[in-house]
Amino acid sequence: MSMTAELLYFLASVLFIIGLRGLGSAETARRGLLISEVGMAAAVAGTLLHPDIVTYKWILISAGVGSAIGIAMAALIPMTKMPERIALSHSFGGLAAALVGVSEYSLHHQTVAHSTMGALGFEVLFGGLTFTGSLMAFGKLQGFIPGRNITYPFQNQSNIAMFAGTALLLVLLTIWPSVQFFFYLMFFVAMVLGVLIVIPIGGADMPVVISLLNSYAGLAASATGFAIDNNVLIIAGALDGASGFILSVVMSRAMNRSFGNVLFGAFGKADASAVAALAGSQEIHEATIGDAAMLLSSGQKVIVCPGYGMAVAQAQHAMQALAERLEAEGIEVKYAIHPVAGRMPGHMNVLLAEANVPYDQLKEADEINDEFAEADVALVVGANDVVNPAAKTNPSSPIYGMPVLNADLAKTCIVLKRTMNPGFAGIENELFAMPNTVLVFGDAKDTLEKISQALA
Amino acid sequence: MSHEMFLGLYVFVLAAFVGYGVIGGVPPLLHTPLMAFTNAISGISLVGSLVAAGAEHTTFSTALGFIAVLCSSINVVGGFLITDRMLKMFRKRGGKNA
Numbered sequence: 001m002s003m004t005a006e007l008l009y010f011l012a013s014v015l016f017i018i019g020l021r022g023l024g025s026a027e028t029a030r031r032g033l034l035i036s037e038v039g040m041a042a043a044v045a046g047t048l049l050h051p052d053i054v055t056y057k058w059i060l061i062s063a064g065v066g067s068a069i070g071i072a073m074a075a076l077i078p079m080t081k082m083p084e085r086i087a088l089s090h091s092f093g094g095l096a097a098a099l100v101g102v103s104e105y106s107l108h109h110q111t112v113a114h115s116t117m118g119a120l121g122f123e124v125l126f127g128g129l130t131f132t133g134s135l136m137a138f139g140k141l142q143g144f145i146p147g148r149n150i151t152y153p154f155q156n157q158s159n160i161a162m163f164a165g166t167a168l169l170l171v172l173l174t175i176w177p178s179v180q181f182f183f184y185l186m187f188f189v190a191m192v193l194g195v196l197i198v199i200p201i202g203g204a205d206m207p208v209v210i211s212l213l214n215s216y217a218g219l220a221a222s223a224t225g226f227a228i229d230n231n232v233l234i235i236a237g238a239l240d241g242a243s244g245f246i247l248s249v250v251m252s253r254a255m256n257r258s259f260g261n262v263l264f265g266a267f268g269k270a271d272a273s274a275v276a277a278l279a280g281s282q283e284i285h286e287a288t289i290g291d292a293a294m295l296l297s298s299g300q301k302v303i304v305c306p307g308y309g310m311a312v313a314q315a316q317h318a319m320q321a322l323a324e325r326l327e328a329e330g331i332e333v334k335y336a337i338h339p340v341a342g343r344m345p346g347h348m349n350v351l352l353a354e355a356n357v358p359y360d361q362l363k364e365a366d367e368i369n370d371e372f373a374e375a376d377v378a379l380v381v382g383a384n385d386v387v388n389p390a391a392k393t394n395p396s397s398p399i400y401g402m403p404v405l406n407a408d409l410a411k412t413c414i415v416l417k418r419t420m421n422p423g424f425a426g427i428e429n430e431l432f433a434m435p436n437t438v439l440v441f442g443d444a445k446d447t448l449e450k451i452s453q454a455l456a
Numbered sequence: 457m458s459h460e461m462f463l464g465l466y467v468f469v470l471a472a473f474v475g476y477g478v479i480g481g482v483p484p485l486l487h488t489p490l491m492a493f494t495n496a497i498s499g500i501s502l503v504g505s506l507v508a509a510g511a512e513h514t515t516f517s518t519a520l521g522f523i524a525v526l527c528s529s530i531n532v533v534g535g536f537l538i539t540d541r542m543l544k545m546f547r548k549r550g551g552k553n554a
Contacts, residue, residue, distance in 0.1 A: 017478060024478075024482060040536070043502075047503045048506065050506070053510030054511060055510055058518060058521070058525075061522075062522045062525040062526040063525055065526060066528070066529030067533040073538070074534045075537070079542070085492075086488075086491055089492075089534065089535060092527035092528070093531055095527050096505055096523075097524075099523055100504040100505050100508055103508040103520040106520075107513050115458055116458075119461070214495070230504070233504065234468050237468075238471035238475055239474070240495075242471075242479055243475060244491075246479050246480060247491065339484060344488060350488045350489070356547070358547055360548055362485060364484055
């Protein structure tokens with residue numbers, strides 16, 4: 001590797017870290033992004049100097065087409081589809097790493113050193129797994145594949161056996177690198193495993209799965225760095241891996257679950273009979289648009305608890321219009337954002353920022369939970385499990401122990417709901433039947449617009 | 457294990473700790489842009505793919521490199537652009553964009 005290329009790679013590594021630091025606050029984030037873009041340009045420039053590159057023809061065509069697709073996707077994808085977009089790009093990342101590994105192996109399988117073979121094996125294993133696993137996650141989010149958890153007998157046992165099988169193949173390959181059959185069999189099994197691991201996981205757990213696959217994509221990139229002896233790949237992959245790991249932990253904690261429970265738990269199998277029995281016993285208080293408008297305008301402080309249902313109803317803009325109207329009357333409005341309010345980490349913040357909600361109004365659960373007691377109204381829009389008080393009070397509830405928003409502590413709680421169906425986790429919500437709760441049924445967007453009109 | 461491999465392990469472990477520290481400081485507000493951002497950065501596998509696509513060792517390796525460059529460049533270009541699109545939407549009260 002030439003001195004110039006080494007220097008450019010070094011520069012890229014430093015710029016990536018400085019750029020990521022910029023994401024520590026919304027004010028510096030865009031500058032950080034720009035710094036990392038310079039780093040990426042440096043790394044690509046350094047690579048193009050590589051003595052092995054004899055023609056730029058294929059590079060120009062594929063990079064040109066790829067860039068065009070990237071530009072189009074970035075410009076056209078709606079913010080609600082961000083989890084799908086991220087899942088798809090993890091899939092591309094995994095595939096790219098795996099294919100580089102296969103290409104390297106196909107050229108050097110006769111001469112490759114044992115340790116390099118270990119790295120190549122990891123690269124192809126994690127790359128293949130991330131490729132198909134992310135495609136499955138994408139399919140589930142997009143609705144090609146049923147979003148519910150698909151289970152079959154001995155599912156966990158067979159997955160663990162297959163994982164042990166790929167690990168064994170990796171060990172065998174490291175000992176005998178020239179046995180091509182082991183290599184391609186391992187790649188194949190890793191891809192099958194990616195499909196089978198994600199199949200049983202239900203839609204509500206997607207934030208954890210996406211974060212975990214993010215981590216795997218990073219590990220695959222790092223392994224590529226080991227295989228081709230390139231530090232910038234190792235560093236960028238490690239940063240990506242660490243990020244995915246942290247986000248997985250944040251998401252698991254927000255759902256009060258362990259990784260193992262998400263991956264092997266087959267959560268969300270709603271006990272239909274229990275749900276039906278509870279639903280029948282609940283006495284609810286229904287309110288009209290006029291009642292809701294009066295409750296909202298007669299208080300001093302309103303805390304909005306948005307859930308994914310708000311995004312499904314495309315009600316973010318109607319919500320912000322109502323918030324602005326209330327603020328014009330001197331009422332304080334804040335948004336309480338639960339970590340799993342959207343379909344991926346931080347998703348709800350992006351959706352609300354798109355609807356022009358200033359980010360200083362978006363409060364994390366921990367930050368705002370003590371304020372509910374002094375709020376006049378908690379307005380729950382399309383949220384269910386994240387405001388379920390059973391998580392605090394009922395040890396027999398499946399979500400007991402999960403951190404939730406204290407919407408039940410507000411003087412009045414207004415819940416906008418489409419129907420009386422239970423939430424994503426299939427669990428009944430006591431909040432809806434509490435004496436200080438009123439429900440307004442209907443499409444959230446429509447309801448919010450009508451409340452705004454009633455206040456005009 | 458070769459000397460380079462050991463050096464690589466040092467680099468990996470130190471970078472993972474740096475990543476853990478730096479990313480731990482990213483507020484939940486920005487977790488979606490963070491994911492798109494690290495996605496773009498992990499498109500660094502371009503570094504490996506470009507060599508495979510441009511080296512013309514065998515048709516097989518060139519073809520794999522071609523697909524890998526395609527995938528990586530979608531992630532790099534698309535990832536940076538979409539992160540910027542998201543970050544532009546975050547504004548403080550009073551209308552000033554981030």
